[in-house]
Amino acid sequence: MKTSPFRIFFNTGAWAVLAFLLLPLLVVIPISLTDTSYIGLPKEHLSLQHYENYFSSAEWLGATWTSIWIGVAVAIAATVLGTAFSIGCWLISSRASTIARWVLIVPILVPPVVQSLGFYRFWVKLDLIDTYFGVILAHTLLALPYVSISVFTALANLDRRITQAARSLGASVWQTVISVIIPAIRPGMLTGGIFAFIVSFDEIVGVLFLTVRTVNTLPKQIWEGIQESIDPTIAAVATFLVVLSLIATAAVSLRKKTA
């Protein structure tokens, strides 16, 4: 390949932009190791005190655990509902089912504050405020668009003649769905489930509106930490999350490479 000013511009430009994407994520790492009690770079030596603080805090650990299990519940609920939905729409494939698919992605487009306001009023009526079920229900609704999109993408690559063959060989609708369609779209379901977990695990605006004291999730704990006092414990938590994301990204790109 020849180099030209044009290529040099795009190549260096791209790396500069990628550095802009990555580097701010990494600043939480040195901050989390600071020996000071405020947000700042380590002064004299590295210290693990903020990690100790995290692991000895019932509040932080409780919030983490709550976020994990709510996220798992949301992932399961959204994957089951969203997969059934997408398979149904795919089998119907009419104008009506396309409209149904549009209805299901509405939560992507409605601003978070607006939908949370709607949730709040309705959840008050249903007595769901500050309950785990209330949060799981809200998060499932927010996760459904992502599940339905990724499952539908998997279905779009599935040959319709395969299901027709199953039907003409005598399989019922349920048998076709369970033994033919689901095994074929498993990767899409997995992607959807992971998305659903992440949507729930990171969600903050809804939780701020729908919970008071009983339910405390990790994003809420971080949010309150930032509002009240910027305590380096947040940086320790953020470091965990950033390192986990690095590992997840590496795993995904390695899997793509071998696939």
Place this chain on the structure above:
Amino acid sequence: MPRLNDQIRYWMLVLPALAIMVIFYILPVLGIWEISFTEPATGFGNYVKMTESNAVKTSFILTFRVAAITTVGCLLLGYIVAYAISNFVSRLTPLMMALVLLPFWVSVLIRSFSWIILLGRSGLVNDTLRDIGLVTSPLRLMHNELGVLIAMIHVMLPFAVLPMLANMRGISRSYTDAARGLGASEWTAFRSVYFPQTLPGVFSGALLVFVLSLGFFVTPALLGGGRVLMISEYITYQIQEFLAWGLGSALSVALLVATALVLLIAARFVNLKSALLERN
């Protein structure tokens, strides 16, 4: 006869998710319209108040300005990345792709927190500038529009890159090669042959970033420090500080209508179905 039965069975798969979405999501959001006309008094009071308020006008203008600048920033930066990934094949291409996707795994909250660490009065940027003697008093990088914009562009950038990338992957090299073979310079071939083909991707990216930015709450609230009141924060402010549910709802309706209008206008330039329904 069995065909009809099948249709019913198919709809039974669709129905649970659809019913939950309509009952627990669509209806509550529509309920906001009702609140805006009934609280504190029946009528158009909230809307009159909204249109007469200068603070509301300022907030809407600010919201559209921030969303527009964020969109332009994301498109410029994102285009360069998408172009390099899809046109320069190298060993490092998968790494570039991974770096684009990485931010999706990190919550907006953490990303905003990182920018607070960087841009604060005694943040890393100010400290570094002072240590090397470039400034004597800290620069105001945060709690203003600049800080919000920097962090918003950072958060939204992947949403701009991915649609452009999907589009560029489908563009055949042969057009640009033909233009080059006929004597066009690299730049001319890019400008008149390649770039026009990428416009659908650019428009999808722009739409996605603009719509998401209009309603964004977390980043402006944290980086703006109460001084950059975008409409979402303005709504929570009305409700939490003044318990003004009626006005808050009217503002929400206005924001929803604004979002819908943007989508309607965009539908003329963008294939909404492929931009939203079929994106990966």
